[in-house]
Amino acid sequence: MTTTDTARDLRLTIVVHGRPAPQGSKKYAGHRRNSASGRVSAVLVEQSKRVKPWRSLVTRAAMNAMLDARLTEPLDGPLEADIVFTVLKPASAPKRRRTWPTTRHSGDVDKLIRSTFDGIADAEAVADDSRIIDVRARKVFPLEHPEALTEPGAIIRLYTLPGATR
Secondary structure, three states, rough: OOHHHOOEEEEEEEEEOOOOOOOOOOOEEEEEOOOOOOOOEEEEEOOOOHHHHHHHHHHHHHHHHHHHHHOOOOEEEOOEEEEEEOOOOOOOOOOOOOOOOOHHHHHOOOHHHHHHHHHHHHHOOOOOHEEEEEEEEEEEEEOOOOOOOOOOOEEEEEEEOOOOOO
């Protein structure tokens, strides 16, 4: 039996408007010596300049969603997440038929999840993103899926599992 076979309660719906950005690819930016220990460590920086703005948008949207839902504490215990990322459709893509966001510019779904979960955690909407035990995420183009937004962004639904304990 999977968690989707059990009853679950929708606790928070977060709608984010803005271009989703994947997180994860780092580039080497030199090294730094710790003045106290003398140890040398590599300096890695996020390659995508879009990650920070996306995470900020997610954080702000999550905080607003918590206010709207009158949640005063982070969600805790085992959680499920359902995310629909609406990504930009390339100008070269066919206009009159449904297409799929399978190109590099739409981002890897696992890296989109990482940046989004970090934004949710920054908002303290969840006690810790390790509480999310089940994820369903998909990328769609605007207006080509029943849950797609009309512009880039994401719809994030967080569910609790009734009677579950940590």
